[in-house]
Amino acid sequence: QVQLVESGGGLVQAGGSLRLSCAVSGSIFSISAMYWYRQGPGKQREMVAGMSTGGETNYADSVKGRFTVSADNAWNTVYLQMNSLKPEDTAVYYCAAASVYEQFYWGQGTQVTVSS
Numbered sequence: 001q002v003q004l005v006e007s008g009g010g011l012v013q014a015g016g017s018l019r020l021s022c023a024v025s026g027s028i029f030s031i032s033a034m035y036w037y038r039q040g041p042g043k044q045r046e047m048v049a050g051m052s053t054g055g056e057t058n059y060a061d062s063v064k065g066r067f068t069v070s071a072d073n074a075w076n077t078v079y080l081q082m083n084s085l086k087p088e089d090t091a092v093y094y095c096a097a098a099s100v101y102e103q104f105y106w107g108q109g110t111q112v113t114v115s116s
Contacts, residue, residue: 001026001027001105002024002025002026002027002028002030002031002097002099002103002105003024003025003026003105004022004023004024004095004096004097004105004106004107005022005023005025005095005107005108006020006021006022006023006093006094006095006107006108006109006110007020007021007022007023007110008020008021008110009093009110009111009112010111010112010113011113011114011115012085012112012113012114012115013114013115014085014086014087014114014115014116015084015085016085016114017081017082017083017084017085018082018085018112019079019080019081019082020036020079020080020082020093020095020110020112021077021078021079022034022036022077022078022079022080022095022107023076023077024075024076024077024078024095024097025076027099028074028075028076030099030100030101030103031053031075031097031098031099031100032052032053032098032099032100033050033051033052033053033097033098034050034051034069034071034075034078034095034096034097034098035047035048035049035050035051035095035096035097035098036048036049036050036067036069036078036080036093036094036095036096037093037094037096038089038091038092038093038094038112039091039092039094039109040088040090040091041090041091043091045094046060047060048060048063048067048080048093049063049067049068049069049080050069051069051070051071051078053075057069062088063082063089066082066083066084066085067080067081067082067083068080068081068083069081078095080093082112085112085114086114087114087115087116088114089112089114090112090113090114091111091112092109092110092111092112093109093110093111093112094106094107094108094109095107
Protein backbone atom coordinates (compact mmCIF):
# COMPACT_ATOMS: atom_id res chain seq x y z
CA GLN A 1 0.00 0.00 0.00
CA VAL A 2 1.05 3.55 -0.72
CA GLN A 3 -0.34 6.58 1.09
CA LEU A 4 -0.32 10.03 -0.49
CA VAL A 5 -1.09 13.36 1.17
CA GLU A 6 -1.09 16.59 -0.84
CA SER A 7 -0.53 20.08 0.54
CA GLY A 8 0.30 23.54 -0.72
CA GLY A 9 -2.88 24.48 -2.50
CA GLY A 10 -4.52 27.85 -2.07
CA LEU A 11 -5.66 31.06 -3.70
CA VAL A 12 -3.26 32.91 -5.97
CA GLN A 13 -3.55 35.70 -8.51
CA ALA A 14 -3.02 35.07 -12.19
CA GLY A 15 0.68 35.13 -13.00
CA GLY A 16 1.61 33.90 -9.56
CA SER A 17 3.22 30.67 -8.40
CA LEU A 18 2.46 27.81 -6.06
CA ARG A 19 4.32 24.68 -5.10
CA LEU A 20 2.32 21.59 -4.29
CA SER A 21 3.79 18.82 -2.20
CA CYS A 22 2.82 15.17 -1.98
CA ALA A 23 4.01 13.25 1.05
CA VAL A 24 4.55 9.61 0.11
CA SER A 25 4.57 6.77 2.62
CA GLY A 26 4.11 3.03 2.74
CA SER A 27 5.54 0.75 0.08
CA ILE A 28 7.61 3.40 -1.68
CA PHE A 29 9.85 0.68 -3.12
CA SER A 30 6.93 -0.52 -5.24
CA ILE A 31 6.37 2.81 -7.00
CA SER A 32 7.20 2.95 -10.70
CA ALA A 33 5.93 6.46 -11.42
CA MET A 34 4.30 9.43 -9.79
CA TYR A 35 1.72 11.73 -11.34
CA TRP A 36 -0.14 14.94 -10.73
CA TYR A 37 -3.70 15.10 -12.00
CA ARG A 38 -6.26 17.86 -11.76
CA GLN A 39 -10.01 18.18 -12.07
CA GLY A 40 -11.48 21.59 -12.79
CA PRO A 41 -15.10 22.58 -12.24
CA GLY A 42 -17.30 20.62 -14.62
CA LYS A 43 -14.30 18.97 -16.23
CA GLN A 44 -12.89 15.47 -16.36
CA ARG A 45 -9.80 14.61 -14.38
CA GLU A 46 -6.68 15.07 -16.50
CA MET A 47 -3.03 14.19 -16.13
CA VAL A 48 -0.88 17.28 -15.63
CA ALA A 49 2.59 15.87 -15.06
CA GLY A 50 4.30 12.55 -14.57
CA MET A 51 7.68 11.35 -13.44
CA SER A 52 9.16 7.87 -13.57
CA THR A 53 11.57 6.54 -10.97
CA GLY A 54 14.17 6.81 -13.73
CA GLY A 55 13.66 10.54 -13.82
CA GLU A 56 11.76 10.84 -17.08
CA THR A 57 9.07 13.48 -17.02
CA ASN A 58 6.10 14.31 -19.19
CA TYR A 59 3.60 17.14 -19.12
CA ALA A 60 0.25 18.06 -20.52
CA ASP A 61 0.59 20.54 -23.37
CA SER A 62 -1.39 23.10 -21.39
CA VAL A 63 1.26 23.29 -18.65
CA LYS A 64 4.52 22.71 -20.53
CA GLY A 65 7.06 25.38 -19.69
CA ARG A 66 5.09 26.51 -16.64
CA PHE A 67 4.89 23.46 -14.36
CA THR A 68 7.75 21.28 -13.13
CA VAL A 69 7.48 17.94 -11.34
CA SER A 70 10.29 16.77 -9.07
CA ALA A 71 10.97 14.48 -6.14
CA ASP A 72 13.42 14.28 -3.30
CA ASN A 73 16.08 11.58 -3.45
CA ALA A 74 14.13 9.09 -1.35
CA TRP A 75 10.82 9.77 -3.12
CA ASN A 76 9.33 10.68 0.23
CA THR A 77 7.99 13.89 -1.25
CA VAL A 78 6.97 14.75 -4.79
CA TYR A 79 6.52 18.35 -5.83
CA LEU A 80 4.69 20.26 -8.50
CA GLN A 81 6.07 23.74 -9.03
CA MET A 82 3.47 25.83 -10.83
CA ASN A 83 4.48 29.17 -12.33
CA SER A 84 2.67 31.72 -14.47
CA LEU A 85 -0.64 30.42 -13.20
CA LYS A 86 -3.79 31.12 -15.18
CA PRO A 87 -7.44 31.12 -14.11
CA GLU A 88 -7.94 27.97 -16.18
CA ASP A 89 -5.47 26.18 -13.89
CA THR A 90 -8.10 26.36 -11.15
CA ALA A 91 -8.81 22.79 -10.08
CA VAL A 92 -8.44 20.20 -7.39
CA TYR A 93 -4.96 18.76 -7.82
CA TYR A 94 -4.33 15.11 -7.01
CA CYS A 95 -1.12 13.24 -6.45
CA ALA A 96 -1.11 9.68 -7.78
CA ALA A 97 1.27 6.74 -7.74
CA ALA A 98 1.58 3.75 -10.03
CA SER A 99 3.14 0.62 -8.61
CA VAL A 100 5.05 -2.20 -10.23
CA TYR A 101 2.16 -4.43 -9.12
CA GLU A 102 -0.20 -2.55 -11.48
CA GLN A 103 -1.95 -0.75 -8.65
CA PHE A 104 -2.79 2.94 -8.70
CA TYR A 105 -3.08 5.11 -5.64
CA TRP A 106 -4.64 8.54 -5.18
CA GLY A 107 -4.27 11.30 -2.66
CA GLN A 108 -7.23 13.25 -1.33
CA GLY A 109 -6.56 16.34 -3.43
CA THR A 110 -5.75 19.97 -2.75
CA GLN A 111 -7.63 22.95 -4.13
CA VAL A 112 -5.84 25.51 -6.31
CA THR A 113 -7.76 28.64 -7.21
CA VAL A 114 -6.31 31.22 -9.57
CA SER A 115 -8.05 34.58 -9.62
CA SER A 116 -8.00 36.86 -12.64
